[in-house]
Amino acid sequence: MDNIILGTSLACAAGVAAAFRADLRALRARERAMRQGAEFSWGPNGHELRIVLPGLRSAEVTAVESGRIEAALLVEPPVLFLLIRFRGQTDRVALGLVCSCCWWGSPEERTDPPASEVVRFVLVEGQSGIVRAIRTSSFSLEFTRSFHGAIDEQARLGYDPAHEVAVEAMVRQYSTDQLWHCCQVRCSA
Numbered sequence: 001m002d003n004i005i006l007g008t009s010l011a012c013a014a015g016v017a018a019a020f021r022a023d024l025r026a027l028r029a030r031e032r033a034m035r036q037g038a039e040f041s042w043g044p045n046g047h048e049l050r051i052v053l054p055g056l057r058s059a060e061v062t063a064v065e066s067g068r069i070e071a072a073l074l075v076e077p078p079v080l081f082l083l084i085r086f087r088g089q090t091d092r093v094a095l096g097l098v099c100s101c102c103w104w105g106s107p108e109e110r111t112d113p114p115a116s117e118v119v120r121f122v123l124v125e126g127q128s129g130i131v132r133a134i135r136t137s138s139f140s141l142e143f144t145r146s147f148h149g150a151i152d153e154q155a156r157l158g159y160d161p162a163h164e165v166a167v168e169a170m171v172r173q174y175s176t177d178q179l180w181h182c183c184q185v186r187c188s189a
Contacts, residue, residue, distance in 0.1 A: 010137040036126050040082055046118035047139075049084065051097060054126035063087060064123045064133040071139055072183035075150045078163045079170060081155035082147070082173060084121075084181055096176045100167045101151065117144040143187035 038051045049062070063086035074081040080101045088094035119138065123133040139147070170179070 006053065011037065038084070038097050040062050040099050042062050044073040046116045046120060046136075048120045048122060049099065050122045050124065051081075051095075052124045052126045056123070056125050056132055059088050060086070061132045062089070062097045064121055065135060067094060068120070069137055069189040071143060072180055072186040073143070073147055073189050074179055074183045075153075076166075076170070078154055078160060079166050080154050081170075081179060081183075083176065083183060085180070087179060096180075098179055099189060100156070100171075108113055117141055118125055139189055140187040147183040155182055 023177050036052055036054065038049060040047065042048065053060075067089070068087040068091070070085040070087070072083040074083065082099045082101055084097055084099070085093050086095040117138040119137055119139055121133070121135045121137065122131060124130070125132050174182075
């Protein structure tokens with residue numbers, strides 16, 4: 001009887017191990033297929049900008065960890081862009097990105113952004129899903145107020161499918177630097 005229980009236990013353990021390996025393969029595939037780019041969100045602890053990029057270089061990681069951060073807003077209703085630059089050791093832009101922000105939904109579903117200017121930057125290697133840098137900084141109070149005002153204005157306009165078309169057209173038409181020069185509000189974080 002002990003042999004039967006032991007045999008059953010081994011078969012069960014083998015099945016669990018096989019299921020675990022399959023789950024692990026699926027998880028790694030999802031991580032590799034992570035959405036590339038930047039996503040801005042907020043919660044009770046402040047703002048967060050999650051940046052997912054493949055093939056990160058050490059200069060980009062270092063810039064996010066300790067370089068000078070610049071932020072800018074481009075508001076062309078209904079389009080709202082948050083632009084971020086991380087400067088490297090030589091003060092050259094090591095990583096610049098544009099994040100399109102969308103804040104629609106019914107008033108009951110929306111949560112107000114936190115009054116805090118605190119923002120957490122999370123840099124994720126897009127192929128492995130490994131977090132390479134986390135840094136907390138602050139936007140200026142003026143920048144935060146402008147950003148929240150733009151979010152409120154966009155939410156009041158409501159959702160329009162033309163928004164995605166307008167975002168894509170602007171991103172295709174202008175480089176990050178050109179968009180940066182069109183920004184109305186800027187700050188160093």
